Amino acid sequence: MxxxxxxxxxxxxxxxxxxxxxxxxxxxxxxxxxxxxxxxxxxxxxxxxxxxxxxxxxxxxxxxxxxxxxxxxxxxxxxxxxxxxxxxxxxxxxxxxxxxxxxxxxxxxxxxxxxxxxxxxxxxxxxxxxxxxxxxxxxxxxxxxxxxxxxxxxxxxxxxxxxxxxxxxxxxxxxxxxxxxxxxxxxxxxxxxxAARRRADEERLRIARELHDVLAHSISVINVQAGVGLALLDSDPEQARTALTTIKAQSKEALGEVRQVLDTLRAPGDAPRAPAPGLDRLPELVEQAAQAGLTVEVHGTPPPLPPGTDLAAFRIVQEALTNVVRHSGSRQARVHVDREGGALRLRIDDDGPATGADAGGSGNGLAGMRERAAALGGRIEAGPRADGGFRVLAVLPLTTKAVKEEER
Incomplete structure (x- = not known):
């Protein structure tokens, strides 16, 4: 001091x-x-x-x-x-x-x-x-x-x-x-x-968002697969085994990502053991969603993104698909990725209707997505569509404030 x-x-x-x-x-x-x-x-x-x-x-x-x-x-x-x-x-x-x-x-x-x-x-x-x-x-x-x-x-x-x-x-x-x-x-x-208190609060919120997104997605998949396994344990043991295998793989991946997030709390100077996830891992999200019974169609190819924007885009898509698994009666979702001027545009749609079921979520998913977008100077629009279903639209700048400061 x-x-x-x-x-x-x-x-x-x-x-x-x-x-x-x-x-x-x-x-x-x-x-x-x-x-x-x-x-x-x-x-x-x-x-x-x-x-x-x-x-x-x-x-x-x-x-x-x-x-x-x-x-x-x-x-x-x-x-x-x-x-x-x-x-x-x-x-x-x-x-x-x-x-x-x-x-x-x-x-x-x-x-x-x-x-x-x-x-x-x-x-x-x-x-x-x-x-x-x-x-x-x-x-x-x-x-x-x-x-x-x-x-x-x-x-x-x-x-x-x-x-x-x-x-x-x-x-x-x-x-x-x-x-x-x-x-x-x-x-x-x-x-x-x-300023020190503000940085500490921002870091605390960032870690909280990371933990929420990692755990919410993984636990939602585990919740669905556990239900499938219990329902088929007697009638279809092989399918129940597949569900348990998915639970094991998903929990292992969740533990790995949680460890990666907690690595940021180690002594200054220690680098994370693995790179932060980005949209290059979008196929993994599609596969995990499929294991939870959700078919996901991806349209468009992500452009090169700064690390912060890449991580935020991945987490937004992850949280949006998690919400579909939790709250939508539709078993199909569409992810549109395109570039609009100097911004990345993400649109995640499902056809609904809402089930009203609660899969153990905290209710902070949309708030976390908005915080991520706002931190980069972007925005999130989320709500029911006019023709039914639900839409999450994210617009994230390709050049963030942090990147601009580094370039200077």
Whole structure:
């Protein structure tokens, strides 16, 4: 899964090449290491800043150190409450500045908190915190300084305020950029997961169709022959033996085809042990139908077909003949195969009438045929004929979408 996420992350801009960045990954964990590191940096940096500003600002006392600790340790909750932490660190830094303590790396804490809040979607709270920090800083150093420590302090230059404003805008802009990249990464990851689910569903349906078509046809033949064998077991043992022989051969063939379908579930890279059936095996379907008592006439010769179309055409004819065996009182069927422009045209007719009998089918045969045709960009028309009987008409394109993509 991590490799898939990394491949998605290497999308637009190549911003994140290995999934989401460390600063928001596993956001429910307590970020102890980074918080301790930032807090230590704030303390050490403020100590050196105090030495450099001796006589200009108030020295670090217990209250100053408490404020520094609060600014740093608030970051421990930045993943769980990003907006509140951004506002809290801004308030602590304003108190620190208003108390006259040395300017220094304490501003790093509020920068991290506001950046984190923007990345995690708490944009309003982050911008309010940064705006309040800047406005409060202007208020302190240009007006309230007269009443605040250290005594004798003067107003700051407006150039300094411009630098502070630029710093605030830079932090906000960087946070917005990272947030945008994060949303792109999450969207790409969701699309990839959805595509994977769709491919899994399509493969599941494909295997279900294959199993249905193989088993429905074979079991229908077996059902008919078993009935013949039982009826003739005493009166005509030789004919009953022929029926049992047909059952044995048909069940063996069904098991072979089921194994071939299940081969697709093996580890990737393993090729099927036998090629998928196609219309070149149409004579076998005619022979199997004859064993079930159905006479089939074939008109036309199949043109060269792509593998996917060839398999779909074979299964459609197989299912249509199976339905005749199951549900039609007619013992004759006709299969017409011809080419119509850039499409293969299959027509399977029987003269009926419907028997109303159920030979153990699932009722998904016609739905499966329509799914096969639709997957190739073709269509299926099935229904009673005006002059009686039943007709299945399939039109399948000779050049499928998959073949076109390969040719490109």
């Amino acid at each position: 991590e490799e898939q996420q990394g491949s998605v992350a290497a999308g637009p801009g190549q911003w994140w090449r290995s999934g989401p960045p460390w600063w928001w990954r596993d956001g429910q964990r307590w970020p102890w290491p980074s918080t301790v590191l930032v807090t230590a940096f704030v303390f050490v940096g403020s100590h050196f800043a105090a030495e450099g500003q001796t006589g200009e600002r108030v020295g670090l006392d217990v209250w100053a150190r408490l404020l520094l600790a609060a600014a740093g340790l608030l970051l421990l909750w930045r993943h769980r409450y990003p907006g509140a932490v951004a506002l809290g660190t801004a308030a602590v830094v304003l108190l620190y500045t208003g108390a006259g303590y040395p300017h220094g790396p304490v501003y790093v804490a509020v920068a991290i908190a506001c950046f984190n809040a923007i990345v995690l979607g708490r944009r309003i709270a982050a911008w309010v915190a940064m705006g309040a920090l800047w406005a409060g800083h202007v208020l302190i150093v240009h007006w309230l300084y007269q009443w605040l420590p250290p005594s004798g302090d003067g107003a700051a230059s407006w150039g300094q305020e411009g630098a502070v404003a630029a710093w605030v805008l830079a932090v906000g802009a960087l946070g917005e950029l990272v947030r945008s990249r994060r949303e792109q990464w999450e969207k790409a990851r969701a699309e990839q997961a959805q």
